Amino acid sequence: MFSFFKNRRRRKLRALPFPAAWDEILEVTMPLFAKLPAEDKLTMSELIQVFLEEKHFEGCGGLKMTDEIRVTIAAQACLLLLHLPKADFYPKLKSILVYPASYVADSFSMSESGHIHESESHRLGESWSTGSVVLSWNAVEQGALNTEDGQNVVFHEFAHQLDQANPASDGAPYLAPDLGIRARRSKYVSWARVMREEFEDLQFQEKHGKKTLLDTYGATNPAEFFAVATETFFERPDELSEEHPELYLELKSYFRQDPVTW
Template sequence: MDTVTTVFLLICAAGLGLFVFQTFWRDKLIRRRAFPGAWRDILDRNLPPYGALSDEERQQLHQLINLFLAEKTFYGCAGLEITDEIRLTIAGHACLLVLNQGGSVYPKLMSILVYPTGFRVEREQMLENGTLATQDNHLLGESWSNGKVILSWDDVEKGASDFSDGHNVVLHEFAHQLDGLSGSTNGAPPLRRNSYQSWARVFSDNFEDLRTRSLLGRKTLMDTYGATNPAEFFAVATETFFERPQELQRLRPELFEELAEYYRVDPRKWQQQ
Protein backbone atom coordinates (compact mmCIF):
# COMPACT_ATOMS: atom_id res chain seq x y z
CA MET A 1 0.00 0.00 0.00
CA ASP A 2 1.52 3.36 -1.04
CA THR A 3 1.93 6.34 1.28
CA VAL A 4 -0.89 8.39 -0.27
CA THR A 5 -3.39 5.55 0.15
CA THR A 6 -2.29 4.98 3.74
CA VAL A 7 -2.69 8.65 4.62
CA PHE A 8 -6.12 8.72 2.94
CA LEU A 9 -7.30 5.70 4.91
CA LEU A 10 -6.01 7.18 8.17
CA ILE A 11 -7.87 10.44 7.49
CA CYS A 12 -11.09 8.49 6.73
CA ALA A 13 -10.71 6.43 9.89
CA ALA A 14 -10.09 9.54 11.96
CA GLY A 15 -13.12 11.26 10.44
CA LEU A 16 -15.32 8.26 11.11
CA GLY A 17 -14.06 8.00 14.67
CA LEU A 18 -14.74 11.69 15.28
CA PHE A 19 -18.27 11.35 13.87
CA VAL A 20 -19.03 8.35 16.09
CA PHE A 21 -17.57 10.12 19.12
CA GLN A 22 -19.55 13.33 18.49
CA THR A 23 -22.77 11.37 17.84
CA PHE A 24 -22.34 9.38 21.05
CA TRP A 25 -21.85 12.45 23.21
CA ARG A 26 -24.56 14.41 21.39
CA ASP A 27 -27.08 11.64 22.06
CA LYS A 28 -25.95 11.35 25.65
CA LEU A 29 -26.40 15.10 26.25
CA ILE A 30 -29.83 15.10 24.58
CA ARG A 31 -31.00 12.16 26.69
CA ARG A 32 -29.95 14.00 29.85
CA ARG A 33 -31.94 17.14 29.07
CA ALA A 34 -34.48 18.20 31.68
CA PHE A 35 -37.96 16.83 31.08
CA PRO A 36 -40.45 19.67 31.72
CA GLY A 37 -43.30 19.16 34.14
CA ALA A 38 -45.77 20.22 31.44
CA TRP A 39 -44.54 17.33 29.29
CA ARG A 40 -45.09 14.90 32.17
CA ASP A 41 -48.64 16.22 32.51
CA ILE A 42 -49.28 15.49 28.82
CA LEU A 43 -48.01 11.93 29.22
CA ASP A 44 -50.16 11.51 32.33
CA ARG A 45 -53.22 12.46 30.28
CA ASN A 46 -52.43 10.83 26.95
CA LEU A 47 -50.24 7.79 27.64
CA PRO A 48 -52.24 5.49 29.94
CA PRO A 49 -49.33 3.18 30.94
CA TYR A 50 -47.20 6.17 31.99
CA GLY A 51 -48.37 6.26 35.60
CA ALA A 52 -47.77 2.52 36.02
CA LEU A 53 -44.18 2.56 34.76
CA SER A 54 -41.40 1.97 37.25
CA ASP A 55 -39.18 4.94 38.08
CA GLU A 56 -36.44 3.44 35.91
CA GLU A 57 -38.80 2.88 32.98
CA ARG A 58 -40.21 6.40 33.28
CA GLN A 59 -36.74 7.94 33.32
CA GLN A 60 -35.72 5.89 30.32
CA LEU A 61 -38.89 6.92 28.48
CA HIS A 62 -38.09 10.59 29.12
CA GLN A 63 -34.63 10.13 27.64
CA LEU A 64 -35.99 8.35 24.57
CA ILE A 65 -38.60 11.05 24.01
CA ASN A 66 -35.92 13.76 24.29
CA LEU A 67 -33.91 12.01 21.60
CA PHE A 68 -36.99 11.37 19.44
CA LEU A 69 -38.07 15.02 19.52
CA ALA A 70 -34.53 16.23 18.79
CA GLU A 71 -34.12 13.99 15.75
CA LYS A 72 -37.57 13.90 14.14
CA THR A 73 -39.47 16.75 12.49
CA PHE A 74 -43.24 17.09 12.84
CA TYR A 75 -45.33 18.64 10.06
CA GLY A 76 -48.95 19.68 10.45
CA CYS A 77 -51.05 18.92 7.36
CA ALA A 78 -54.43 20.26 6.17
CA GLY A 79 -54.15 23.25 8.48
CA LEU A 80 -53.24 21.37 11.66
CA GLU A 81 -50.93 23.28 14.00
CA ILE A 82 -48.35 21.08 15.72
CA THR A 83 -48.43 21.54 19.50
CA ASP A 84 -46.48 20.01 22.39
CA GLU A 85 -49.49 17.82 23.11
CA ILE A 86 -49.35 16.33 19.61
CA ARG A 87 -45.58 15.85 19.71
CA LEU A 88 -45.48 14.37 23.21
CA THR A 89 -48.46 12.07 22.69
CA ILE A 90 -47.04 10.58 19.50
CA ALA A 91 -43.46 10.42 20.80
CA GLY A 92 -44.60 8.82 24.06
CA HIS A 93 -46.45 5.98 22.33
CA ALA A 94 -43.67 5.49 19.78
CA CYS A 95 -40.94 5.36 22.44
CA LEU A 96 -42.94 2.90 24.54
CA LEU A 97 -42.05 0.34 21.84
CA VAL A 98 -38.31 0.83 22.29
CA LEU A 99 -38.01 0.76 26.09
CA ASN A 100 -35.09 -1.47 27.12
CA GLN A 101 -33.94 -1.76 23.49
CA GLY A 102 -30.81 0.38 23.73
CA GLY A 103 -29.20 1.98 20.70
CA SER A 104 -30.76 4.62 18.45
CA VAL A 105 -34.43 5.61 18.25
CA TYR A 106 -36.02 4.80 14.87
CA PRO A 107 -32.81 5.62 12.97
CA LYS A 108 -34.47 5.60 9.52
CA LEU A 109 -37.33 7.90 10.51
CA MET A 110 -37.01 11.61 9.76
CA SER A 111 -40.53 13.07 9.53
CA ILE A 112 -43.95 12.66 11.11
CA LEU A 113 -46.81 14.17 9.12
CA VAL A 114 -49.98 14.71 11.13
CA TYR A 115 -53.44 15.32 9.66
CA PRO A 116 -56.36 16.53 11.78
CA THR A 117 -58.48 13.49 10.77
CA GLY A 118 -58.25 10.45 8.52
CA PHE A 119 -56.81 11.26 5.11
CA ARG A 120 -57.46 10.02 1.60
CA VAL A 121 -54.91 8.77 -0.91
CA GLU A 122 -55.29 7.48 -4.44
CA ARG A 123 -53.45 4.28 -5.29
CA GLU A 124 -53.15 2.15 -8.36
CA GLN A 125 -54.03 -1.45 -7.59
CA MET A 126 -53.87 -4.57 -9.73
CA LEU A 127 -57.28 -6.18 -10.19
CA GLU A 128 -57.87 -9.92 -10.54
CA ASN A 129 -58.25 -9.55 -14.32
CA GLY A 130 -54.76 -8.06 -14.56
CA THR A 131 -55.78 -4.45 -15.16
CA LEU A 132 -54.77 -1.44 -13.08
CA ALA A 133 -57.39 0.66 -11.35
CA THR A 134 -57.11 3.81 -9.25
CA GLN A 135 -58.74 3.39 -5.87
CA ASP A 136 -59.52 6.02 -3.25
CA ASN A 137 -58.40 4.86 0.21
CA HIS A 138 -59.30 6.41 3.56
CA LEU A 139 -56.39 5.94 5.97
CA LEU A 140 -55.72 6.52 9.68
CA GLY A 141 -51.97 6.23 9.31
CA GLU A 142 -49.15 5.10 7.08
CA SER A 143 -45.55 4.09 7.56
CA TRP A 144 -43.19 4.68 4.65
CA SER A 145 -39.77 3.17 4.04
CA ASN A 146 -38.37 6.58 3.02
CA GLY A 147 -38.31 7.96 6.55
CA LYS A 148 -41.90 9.14 7.01
CA VAL A 149 -44.84 8.24 9.21
CA ILE A 150 -48.27 9.78 8.53
CA LEU A 151 -50.92 9.89 11.25
CA SER A 152 -54.44 11.15 11.85
CA TRP A 153 -54.45 13.17 15.08
CA ASP A 154 -58.11 12.36 15.67
CA ASP A 155 -57.26 8.65 15.63
CA VAL A 156 -54.13 9.15 17.73
CA GLU A 157 -56.38 10.70 20.38
CA LYS A 158 -58.84 7.81 20.13
CA GLY A 159 -56.04 5.32 20.66
CA ALA A 160 -54.76 7.27 23.65
CA SER A 161 -58.19 7.50 25.26
CA ASP A 162 -58.68 3.72 25.35
CA PHE A 163 -55.52 1.67 25.88
CA SER A 164 -57.36 -1.62 26.21
CA ASP A 165 -59.22 -2.09 22.92
CA GLY A 166 -56.27 -3.36 20.87
CA HIS A 167 -56.44 -0.43 18.43
CA ASN A 168 -53.66 2.15 18.46
CA VAL A 169 -52.54 3.80 15.24
CA VAL A 170 -49.22 5.03 16.69
CA LEU A 171 -48.21 1.60 17.97
CA HIS A 172 -49.28 0.10 14.64
CA GLU A 173 -47.35 2.45 12.36
CA PHE A 174 -44.22 2.52 14.50
CA ALA A 175 -44.22 -1.28 14.64
CA HIS A 176 -43.92 -1.07 10.84
CA GLN A 177 -40.91 1.22 11.31
CA LEU A 178 -39.24 -1.39 13.53
CA ASP A 179 -40.13 -4.10 11.05
CA GLY A 180 -38.52 -2.11 8.23
CA LEU A 181 -35.16 -1.94 10.02
CA SER A 182 -34.41 -5.34 8.51
CA GLY A 183 -34.50 -3.76 5.05
CA SER A 184 -37.92 -5.19 4.23
CA THR A 185 -41.28 -4.72 5.93
CA ASN A 186 -42.34 -8.36 6.08
CA GLY A 187 -43.22 -9.14 9.68
CA ALA A 188 -39.68 -10.15 10.63
CA PRO A 189 -37.84 -7.25 12.30
CA PRO A 190 -34.17 -7.63 13.26
CA LEU A 191 -34.09 -9.97 16.26
CA ARG A 192 -31.57 -9.74 19.08
CA ARG A 193 -32.58 -12.36 21.60
CA ASN A 194 -35.35 -14.25 19.81
CA SER A 195 -34.63 -17.33 17.76
CA TYR A 196 -35.44 -16.69 14.09
CA GLN A 197 -36.62 -20.28 13.78
CA SER A 198 -39.01 -19.96 16.72
CA TRP A 199 -40.21 -16.51 15.55
CA ALA A 200 -40.97 -17.78 12.05
CA ARG A 201 -42.89 -20.82 13.36
CA VAL A 202 -44.95 -18.96 15.97
CA PHE A 203 -45.80 -16.01 13.75
CA SER A 204 -46.60 -18.20 10.76
CA ASP A 205 -48.89 -20.46 12.80
CA ASN A 206 -50.73 -17.54 14.39
CA PHE A 207 -50.99 -15.63 11.12
CA GLU A 208 -52.54 -18.61 9.35
CA ASP A 209 -54.94 -19.16 12.26
CA LEU A 210 -56.05 -15.52 12.09
CA ARG A 211 -56.56 -15.81 8.34
CA THR A 212 -58.67 -18.93 8.76
CA ARG A 213 -60.79 -17.43 11.53
CA SER A 214 -61.24 -14.26 9.51
CA LEU A 215 -62.43 -16.19 6.44
CA LEU A 216 -64.82 -18.30 8.52
CA GLY A 217 -66.16 -15.30 10.42
CA ARG A 218 -65.04 -16.65 13.79
CA LYS A 219 -64.35 -14.51 16.83
CA THR A 220 -60.75 -13.31 17.11
CA LEU A 221 -58.76 -11.47 19.77
CA MET A 222 -56.68 -9.61 17.20
CA ASP A 223 -58.12 -7.28 14.58
CA THR A 224 -58.65 -9.28 11.40
CA TYR A 225 -56.73 -6.59 9.48
CA GLY A 226 -53.72 -8.53 10.71
CA ALA A 227 -54.70 -11.31 8.30
CA THR A 228 -53.84 -9.03 5.34
CA ASN A 229 -50.17 -10.05 5.23
CA PRO A 230 -47.30 -10.86 7.65
CA ALA A 231 -46.30 -7.19 8.00
CA GLU A 232 -49.79 -6.18 9.09
CA PHE A 233 -49.95 -9.20 11.37
CA PHE A 234 -46.83 -8.04 13.23
CA ALA A 235 -48.24 -4.51 13.60
CA VAL A 236 -51.63 -5.73 14.83
CA ALA A 237 -49.97 -8.25 17.15
CA THR A 238 -47.96 -5.35 18.60
CA GLU A 239 -51.14 -3.36 19.28
CA THR A 240 -52.67 -6.40 20.99
CA PHE A 241 -49.53 -7.15 23.01
CA PHE A 242 -49.36 -3.67 24.51
CA GLU A 243 -53.08 -3.05 24.95
CA ARG A 244 -54.52 -6.50 25.70
CA PRO A 245 -51.55 -8.43 27.12
CA GLN A 246 -53.52 -10.51 29.62
CA GLU A 247 -55.79 -11.92 26.94
CA LEU A 248 -52.97 -12.44 24.45
CA GLN A 249 -50.93 -14.38 27.02
CA ARG A 250 -53.94 -16.54 27.88
CA LEU A 251 -55.11 -17.23 24.32
CA ARG A 252 -51.83 -17.05 22.38
CA PRO A 253 -49.07 -17.79 24.93
CA GLU A 254 -46.32 -18.53 22.40
CA LEU A 255 -47.04 -15.34 20.48
CA PHE A 256 -47.05 -13.37 23.71
CA GLU A 257 -43.68 -14.83 24.74
CA GLU A 258 -42.08 -14.01 21.38
CA LEU A 259 -43.29 -10.41 21.61
CA ALA A 260 -42.24 -10.10 25.26
CA GLU A 261 -38.77 -11.35 24.34
CA TYR A 262 -38.57 -8.94 21.40
CA TYR A 263 -39.90 -5.81 23.13
CA ARG A 264 -38.25 -6.66 26.48
CA VAL A 265 -41.25 -5.48 28.48
CA ASP A 266 -44.27 -7.11 30.12
CA PRO A 267 -47.29 -4.79 29.66
CA ARG A 268 -49.31 -6.93 32.09
CA LYS A 269 -47.46 -5.20 34.94
CA TRP A 270 -48.70 -1.82 33.78
CA GLN A 271 -52.29 -3.00 33.92
CA GLN A 272 -52.04 -4.53 37.39
CA GLN A 273 -50.99 -1.32 39.15
Protein backbone atom coordinates in the same frame (compact mmCIF):
# COMPACT_ATOMS: atom_id res chain seq x y z
CA MET B 1 -16.64 8.96 14.13
CA PHE B 2 -20.16 10.00 13.25
CA SER B 3 -21.62 7.66 15.81
CA PHE B 4 -19.24 9.05 18.45
CA PHE B 5 -20.73 12.53 17.96
CA LYS B 6 -24.24 11.16 17.68
CA ASN B 7 -23.89 9.24 20.94
CA ARG B 8 -22.38 12.23 22.70
CA ARG B 9 -25.21 14.47 21.51
CA ARG B 10 -27.77 11.90 22.61
CA ARG B 11 -26.20 11.59 26.05
CA LYS B 12 -26.54 15.34 26.49
CA LEU B 13 -30.16 15.28 25.35
CA ARG B 14 -30.97 12.41 27.70
CA ALA B 15 -29.53 14.34 30.61
CA LEU B 16 -31.83 17.33 30.06
CA PRO B 17 -34.56 17.79 32.67
CA PHE B 18 -37.91 16.55 31.41
CA PRO B 19 -40.21 19.60 31.20
CA ALA B 20 -43.03 19.52 33.76
CA ALA B 21 -45.42 20.61 31.01
CA TRP B 22 -44.65 17.40 29.08
CA ASP B 23 -45.41 15.30 32.16
CA GLU B 24 -48.73 17.10 32.43
CA ILE B 25 -49.47 16.41 28.77
CA LEU B 26 -48.80 12.69 29.18
CA GLU B 27 -50.91 12.52 32.32
CA VAL B 28 -53.87 13.60 30.20
CA THR B 29 -53.17 12.08 26.79
CA MET B 30 -51.44 8.78 27.60
CA PRO B 31 -52.81 6.95 30.67
CA LEU B 32 -50.45 4.04 29.97
CA PHE B 33 -47.45 6.23 30.84
CA ALA B 34 -48.56 6.49 34.49
CA LYS B 35 -48.78 2.70 34.76
CA LEU B 36 -45.14 2.11 33.83
CA PRO B 37 -42.58 1.16 36.47
CA ALA B 38 -40.69 4.21 37.80
CA GLU B 39 -37.38 3.37 36.12
CA ASP B 40 -39.14 2.78 32.80
CA LYS B 41 -40.75 6.21 33.07
CA LEU B 42 -37.36 7.74 33.64
CA THR B 43 -35.85 5.99 30.61
CA MET B 44 -38.88 6.98 28.54
CA SER B 45 -38.43 10.64 29.42
CA GLU B 46 -34.81 10.40 28.22
CA LEU B 47 -35.79 8.70 24.97
CA ILE B 48 -38.52 11.26 24.30
CA GLN B 49 -35.96 14.11 24.52
CA VAL B 50 -33.81 12.46 21.84
CA PHE B 51 -36.76 11.52 19.66
CA LEU B 52 -38.19 15.04 19.66
CA GLU B 53 -34.84 16.55 18.82
CA GLU B 54 -34.06 14.14 15.98
CA LYS B 55 -37.43 13.81 14.23
CA HIS B 56 -39.19 16.49 12.28
CA PHE B 57 -42.91 16.94 12.96
CA GLU B 58 -45.16 18.56 10.42
CA GLY B 59 -48.83 19.49 10.63
CA CYS B 60 -50.75 18.74 7.42
CA GLY B 61 -54.26 19.51 6.21
CA GLY B 62 -54.42 22.65 8.35
CA LEU B 63 -53.23 21.03 11.58
CA LYS B 64 -51.19 23.35 13.79
CA MET B 65 -48.33 21.44 15.43
CA THR B 66 -48.28 21.62 19.24
CA ASP B 67 -46.24 20.11 22.07
CA GLU B 68 -49.27 18.03 23.00
CA ILE B 69 -49.19 16.33 19.61
CA ARG B 70 -45.42 15.92 19.46
CA VAL B 71 -45.03 14.59 23.01
CA THR B 72 -48.00 12.22 22.77
CA ILE B 73 -46.69 10.67 19.56
CA ALA B 74 -43.06 10.60 20.71
CA ALA B 75 -43.94 8.90 24.01
CA GLN B 76 -45.85 6.08 22.34
CA ALA B 77 -43.16 5.60 19.69
CA CYS B 78 -40.51 5.48 22.44
CA LEU B 79 -42.43 2.90 24.46
CA LEU B 80 -41.63 0.33 21.77
CA LEU B 81 -37.93 1.22 21.97
CA LEU B 82 -37.74 1.17 25.75
CA HIS B 83 -35.76 -2.06 26.19
CA LEU B 84 -34.83 -2.92 22.62
CA PRO B 85 -31.10 -3.61 22.46
CA LYS B 86 -29.15 -1.38 20.06
CA ALA B 87 -32.33 0.48 19.17
CA ASP B 88 -31.31 3.45 17.10
CA PHE B 89 -34.41 5.65 17.29
CA TYR B 90 -35.96 4.41 14.05
CA PRO B 91 -32.89 5.35 12.03
CA LYS B 92 -34.64 5.58 8.64
CA LEU B 93 -37.38 7.84 9.97
CA LYS B 94 -36.99 11.56 9.42
CA SER B 95 -40.50 13.08 9.44
CA ILE B 96 -43.80 12.52 11.14
CA LEU B 97 -46.66 14.08 9.21
CA VAL B 98 -49.84 14.63 11.17
CA TYR B 99 -53.32 15.29 9.78
CA PRO B 100 -56.23 16.42 11.96
CA ALA B 101 -58.44 13.42 11.17
CA SER B 102 -58.45 10.57 8.68
CA TYR B 103 -56.94 11.63 5.40
CA VAL B 104 -57.48 10.56 1.84
CA ALA B 105 -54.72 8.78 -0.01
CA ASP B 106 -54.62 7.50 -3.55
CA SER B 107 -54.02 3.83 -3.85
CA PHE B 108 -53.42 1.67 -6.87
CA SER B 109 -54.34 -1.92 -7.45
CA MET B 110 -54.14 -4.22 -10.43
CA SER B 111 -57.04 -6.37 -11.55
CA GLU B 112 -56.57 -9.93 -12.78
CA SER B 113 -56.83 -8.68 -16.34
CA GLY B 114 -53.91 -6.34 -15.70
CA HIS B 115 -55.83 -3.08 -15.47
CA ILE B 116 -54.62 -0.52 -12.98
CA HIS B 117 -57.33 0.85 -10.72
CA GLU B 118 -56.86 4.06 -8.87
CA SER B 119 -58.95 4.58 -5.78
CA GLU B 120 -59.13 6.92 -2.84
CA SER B 121 -59.07 5.48 0.62
CA HIS B 122 -59.43 7.05 4.05
CA ARG B 123 -56.48 6.30 6.25
CA LEU B 124 -55.51 6.73 9.90
CA GLY B 125 -51.83 6.11 9.47
CA GLU B 126 -49.05 4.93 7.21
CA SER B 127 -45.41 4.00 7.62
CA TRP B 128 -42.92 4.41 4.82
CA SER B 129 -39.45 2.89 4.68
CA THR B 130 -38.41 6.06 2.83
CA GLY B 131 -38.36 8.14 6.00
CA SER B 132 -41.85 9.13 7.07
CA VAL B 133 -44.78 8.12 9.19
CA VAL B 134 -48.19 9.68 8.51
CA LEU B 135 -50.76 9.84 11.30
CA SER B 136 -54.23 11.17 11.98
CA TRP B 137 -54.14 13.13 15.26
CA ASN B 138 -57.70 12.12 15.96
CA ALA B 139 -56.77 8.44 15.74
CA VAL B 140 -53.59 9.02 17.78
CA GLU B 141 -55.61 10.68 20.56
CA GLN B 142 -58.22 7.93 20.67
CA GLY B 143 -55.57 5.23 20.53
CA ALA B 144 -53.60 6.71 23.42
CA LEU B 145 -56.65 7.48 25.59
CA ASN B 146 -58.20 4.05 25.32
CA THR B 147 -55.44 1.80 26.58
CA GLU B 148 -57.37 -1.45 26.54
CA ASP B 149 -59.10 -1.77 23.18
CA GLY B 150 -56.07 -3.11 21.32
CA GLN B 151 -56.21 -0.25 18.81
CA ASN B 152 -53.27 2.11 18.77
CA VAL B 153 -52.20 3.69 15.49
CA VAL B 154 -48.82 4.86 16.84
CA PHE B 155 -47.85 1.39 18.09
CA HIS B 156 -49.04 0.03 14.75
CA GLU B 157 -47.11 2.38 12.47
CA PHE B 158 -43.94 2.34 14.57
CA ALA B 159 -44.00 -1.47 14.67
CA HIS B 160 -43.89 -1.16 10.86
CA GLN B 161 -40.88 1.14 11.23
CA LEU B 162 -39.10 -1.52 13.32
CA ASP B 163 -39.98 -4.11 10.69
CA GLN B 164 -38.91 -1.81 7.85
CA ALA B 165 -35.46 -1.34 9.42
CA ASN B 166 -34.97 -4.86 8.14
CA PRO B 167 -34.94 -4.65 4.30
CA ALA B 168 -37.28 -7.63 3.90
CA SER B 169 -40.03 -5.84 5.91
CA ASP B 170 -41.89 -9.10 6.22
CA GLY B 171 -42.98 -9.05 9.82
CA ALA B 172 -39.61 -10.00 11.31
CA PRO B 173 -37.72 -7.05 12.80
CA TYR B 174 -34.07 -7.39 13.84
CA LEU B 175 -34.19 -9.90 16.68
CA ALA B 176 -31.70 -9.82 19.54
CA PRO B 177 -28.89 -7.94 17.76
CA ASP B 178 -26.92 -8.03 21.02
CA LEU B 179 -26.68 -11.83 21.08
CA GLY B 180 -24.25 -14.16 19.33
CA ILE B 181 -25.06 -15.69 15.98
CA ARG B 182 -26.27 -19.05 17.32
CA ALA B 183 -28.58 -17.53 19.91
CA ARG B 184 -29.89 -15.12 17.29
CA ARG B 185 -30.53 -17.92 14.86
CA SER B 186 -32.58 -19.83 17.38
CA LYS B 187 -34.61 -16.64 18.08
CA TYR B 188 -35.42 -16.36 14.36
CA VAL B 189 -36.38 -20.02 14.09
CA SER B 190 -38.76 -19.73 17.00
CA TRP B 191 -40.15 -16.37 15.79
CA ALA B 192 -40.79 -17.69 12.28
CA ARG B 193 -42.64 -20.76 13.52
CA VAL B 194 -44.86 -18.96 16.04
CA MET B 195 -45.63 -16.00 13.77
CA ARG B 196 -46.50 -18.24 10.82
CA GLU B 197 -48.81 -20.42 12.91
CA GLU B 198 -50.52 -17.44 14.54
CA PHE B 199 -50.85 -15.58 11.23
CA GLU B 200 -52.39 -18.60 9.51
CA ASP B 201 -54.68 -19.12 12.46
CA LEU B 202 -55.90 -15.50 12.22
CA GLN B 203 -56.46 -15.90 8.47
CA PHE B 204 -58.50 -19.03 9.14
CA GLN B 205 -60.58 -17.34 11.86
CA GLU B 206 -61.23 -14.34 9.64
CA LYS B 207 -62.27 -16.51 6.72
CA HIS B 208 -64.79 -18.27 8.94
CA GLY B 209 -66.11 -15.07 10.49
CA LYS B 210 -64.91 -15.98 13.99
CA LYS B 211 -64.49 -13.41 16.73
CA THR B 212 -60.80 -12.79 17.36
CA LEU B 213 -58.72 -10.98 19.95
CA LEU B 214 -56.30 -9.77 17.29
CA ASP B 215 -57.79 -7.35 14.77
CA THR B 216 -58.37 -9.32 11.57
CA TYR B 217 -56.54 -6.62 9.63
CA GLY B 218 -53.50 -8.57 10.83
CA ALA B 219 -54.55 -11.38 8.48
CA THR B 220 -53.63 -9.15 5.50
CA ASN B 221 -49.97 -10.18 5.44
CA PRO B 222 -47.15 -11.00 7.91
CA ALA B 223 -46.07 -7.33 8.20
CA GLU B 224 -49.60 -6.28 9.22
CA PHE B 225 -49.75 -9.24 11.56
CA PHE B 226 -46.68 -8.02 13.45
CA ALA B 227 -48.09 -4.46 13.64
CA VAL B 228 -51.48 -5.66 14.91
CA ALA B 229 -49.89 -8.12 17.36
CA THR B 230 -47.79 -5.25 18.76
CA GLU B 231 -50.93 -3.18 19.41
CA THR B 232 -52.54 -6.13 21.21
CA PHE B 233 -49.36 -6.93 23.18
CA PHE B 234 -49.23 -3.45 24.72
CA GLU B 235 -52.96 -2.87 25.11
CA ARG B 236 -54.45 -6.27 25.87
CA PRO B 237 -51.54 -8.20 27.37
CA ASP B 238 -53.60 -10.27 29.81
CA GLU B 239 -55.84 -11.69 27.11
CA LEU B 240 -52.98 -12.13 24.66
CA SER B 241 -50.88 -14.08 27.17
CA GLU B 242 -53.85 -16.29 28.01
CA GLU B 243 -55.21 -16.90 24.53
CA HIS B 244 -51.95 -16.81 22.56
CA PRO B 245 -49.20 -17.67 25.09
CA GLU B 246 -46.56 -18.44 22.46
CA LEU B 247 -47.18 -15.20 20.59
CA TYR B 248 -47.06 -13.26 23.84
CA LEU B 249 -43.72 -14.87 24.74
CA GLU B 250 -42.19 -14.06 21.35
CA LEU B 251 -43.18 -10.41 21.66
CA LYS B 252 -42.08 -10.27 25.29
CA SER B 253 -38.72 -11.69 24.30
CA TYR B 254 -38.40 -9.26 21.36
CA PHE B 255 -39.47 -6.05 23.15
CA ARG B 256 -37.99 -7.22 26.49
CA GLN B 257 -41.06 -5.88 28.19
CA ASP B 258 -43.82 -7.62 30.11
CA PRO B 259 -46.97 -5.47 29.95
CA VAL B 260 -48.94 -8.08 31.96
CA THR B 261 -47.11 -6.80 35.04
CA TRP B 262 -48.09 -3.12 34.55
